[in-house]
Amino acid sequence: MSSELMDALVILEKEKGISRDVLIEAIEAALVSAYKRNFNQAQNVRVDMNLETGTMRVFARKEVVDEVFDSRLEISLEEAHTINPVYDTGDIVELEVTPKEFGRIAAQTAKQVVTQRVREAERGIIYSEFVDREDDxxxxxxxxxxxxxxxxxxxxxxxxxxxxxxxxxxxxxxxxxxxxxxxxxxxxxxxxxxxxxxxHPGLLKRLFEIEVPEIYDGTVEIKSVAREAGDRSKISVATDQEDVDPVGSCVGPKGSRVQAIVDELKGEKIDIVEWSQDPVVFVANALSPSKVLDVIVNEEEKATTVVVPDYQLSLAIGKRGQNARLAAKLTGWKIDIKSETDAREAGIYPRDLEEEESDESFDFINEEIE
Missing domain, CATH: 2.40.50.140 (Nucleic acid-binding proteins)
Structure with missing residues (x-):
């Protein structure tokens, strides 16, 4: 093996990121394979490579036995003692069997096998790199x-x-x-x-993490995402810091932060709403941009009935039911939307509340980005 090949191994290690030890192991396996195939040998052999001089030697490994049945794999105790008197039955004796013409044949075979091992090692490195980037x-x-x-x-x-x-x-x-x-x-x-x-909804979440520093550092948390890709999405956000506006942080100055995400998603509309532990508040927020008069909660069925002004009914439901569908996905609650007139006829609105409360509508912070 020439010093040029050793230099090549160093270059491969730097450029491909493959350990030189992996490459050396591949070359040794190639030389063993070449020896057995080209010289019709079934011996158990080992290749010794001198990394400093670039030389190589092939050794046949034979077990010391009392009676030899296969001379390619075994050596008698008597013969072993002629090499070294310390050998005993069961020991392994190594005999050099490097053929003179082995270099040229080995180089050709080794090149093929090394190329394969290098490719496999590269694939392993790529897999290790990307398997940790799932959901990224x-x-x-x-x-x-x-x-x-x-x-x-x-x-x-x-x-x-x-x-x-x-x-x-x-x-x-x-x-x-x-x-x-x-x-x-x-x-x-x-x-x-x-x-x-x-x-994937995860794409929208990651884009917000990139564009909004408050999400990246944990000040603002994305609670849920509902997405119909290419058309419209809803995202709920929250914070435990009173002086931080979670919705405003996501929108950014003059809408710059969310607009960058809209541009990346080729005009997909995004509603950003504030999350709340109270389903009444959260469901009303999630139906942005429609105005909500009341939210009636059925805890057992995890369902809600939402009352909206008559003129807001189509807006609350959305085109082909999209707004209501996304709100249900975002909150995890079933949502049945009724107009104020229908709710009054059904006797579910106004509820038995104080008069001053029954005439008030929910005033929630939300944003719609066109």
């Missing part, structure tokens, strides 16, 4: 697409963006830079396989 967000570059996937380069590997995880309002062109959410990292025989999403 990364910026990728669109490479190509077929009927099933869009292939997104994440640097060392191409991730798969399935058709079901693509936003309906987006078109993807080669060289486009997009942020993706890593949903799954699998180890396969062909190397690690990474699946990403543009529709």
């Amino acid at each position: 967000i990364m910026t990728g570059i669109v490479q190509r697409q077929d009927p099933r996937f869009i292939y997104v380069s994440l640097g060392k590997i191409e991730a798969l963006l399935p058709q079901s995880e693509q936003m309906p309002n987006e078109t993807y062109k080669p060289h486009d830079r997009i942020k993706v959410y890593i949903t799954k990292v699998e180890k396969t025989t062909k190397g690690p396989q990474i699946f990403v999403s543009r529709t």
